[in-house]
Amino acid sequence: MENKIFRINRISKSFGSENSDSKVEVIKEISMEILEKEFVVILGNSGCGKSTFLKILGGILPASSGNIEFNGKDYGQEIPRDVLKKFGFVFQNNNLLQWRTTEGNLRFMLEMMHLKGEQWTARIDEMLDIVGLKAYKKEYPHELSGGMRQRVGIARALVHNPDVLILDQPLGALDAITRKMLSYEILNIWKKTQKTVVMVTNNVDEALLLANRIFVLSPVLPTTISHEIQVNIPITARDENIYENQRFNELREMINDIVRSTI
Numbered sequence: 001m002e003n004k005i006f007r008i009n010r011i012s013k014s015f016g017s018e019n020s021d022s023k024v025e026v027i028k029e030i031s032m033e034i035l036e037k038e039f040v041v042i043l044g045n046s047g048c049g050k051s052t053f054l055k056i057l058g059g060i061l062p063a064s065s066g067n068i069e070f071n072g073k074d075y076g077q078e079i080p081r082d083v084l085k086k087f088g089f090v091f092q093n094n095n096l097l098q099w100r101t102t103e104g105n106l107r108f109m110l111e112m113m114h115l116k117g118e119q120w121t122a123r124i125d126e127m128l129d130i131v132g133l134k135a136y137k138k139e140y141p142h143e144l145s146g147g148m149r150q151r152v153g154i155a156r157a158l159v160h161n162p163d164v165l166i167l168d169q170p171l172g173a174l175d176a177i178t179r180k181m182l183s184y185e186i187l188n189i190w191k192k193t194q195k196t197v198v199m200v201t202n203n204v205d206e207a208l209l210l211a212n213r214i215f216v217l218s219p220v221l222p223t224t225i226s227h228e229i230q231v232n233i234p235i236t237a238r239d240e241n242i243y244e245n246q247r248f249n250e251l252r253e254m255i256n257d258i259v260r261s262t263i
């Protein structure tokens with residue numbers, strides 16, 4: 001984990017026109033560096049600006065000031081469209097195409113990226129294998145459970161072989177049991193694919209299971225980074241038994257205190 005894939009320098013974001021009553025300052029001077037193959041989690045209370053930050057990072061929204069460097073290139077306030085193919089996105093509501101099968105949803109992504117040929121067809125199978133859905137290639141979204149649909153969303157985000165996986169509360173719409181199961185699966189997918197992952201969540205346990213580093217955002221707008229936490233729990237300890245791990249419990253208590261004290 002050596003190369004810096006992102007260098008984010010004093011990013012701020014406001015919505016609404018300058019000097020008007022409708023202007024909302026959402027993000028104030030956030031800076032961070034993200035290393036290749038890291039799993040970074042942005043943690044914060046509802047409405048604090050997590051998604052806004054992620055959208056700037058993923059080139060969906062421009063920043064109002066500051067600059068973003070990606071793969072050694074400074075793109076100023078907005079990552080251009082042609083760089084977006086380097087990212088794979090998963091949102092809370094997976095936005096699968098209802099009229100396409102599992103396989104068809106992955107193929108749609110490849111069509112959008114103009115990626116054709118046998119190697120890409122093989123990649124669809126490979127990704128469905130990684131998320132454990134190879135047997136569900138021909139099913140339509142309505143024939144799958146919520147957790148399975150979200151796994152299709154993850155496979156689709158990975159199929160064009162992006163450098164970075166951007167996850168915006170990917171487990172937020174799931175029931176508690178499915179949410180927990182899928183969080184272990186995301187960990188396995190990360191281990192297998194070795195992608196850089198940036199994930200937004202408001203769930204402390206999920207953040208501790210998955211992250212190398214956690215950035216906690218302050219709850220009052222404009223948000224900024226209130227804490228940066230290195231999650232020094234070995235990867236071998238990150239499984240169903242993590243709740244018995246001493247470091248997990250120490251960090252959990254510490255982060256819960258931070259989150260409670262900033263409400």
Ligand SMILES: Nc1ncnc2c1ncn2[C@@H]1O[C@H](COP(=O)(O)OP(=O)(O)OP(=O)(O)O)[C@@H](O)[C@H]1O
Nearest residue numbers: 015024026044045046047048049050051052053202
């Ligand atoms: N396009 C927009 N125009 C105006 N205000 C916006 C826009 N997008 C977001 N906001 C405001 O920015 C703030 C942060 O929103 P954001 O969705 O980033 O928060 P969040 O932390 O991701 O919330 P949640 O966890 O509830 O999804 C909110 O007050 C929201 O109303």
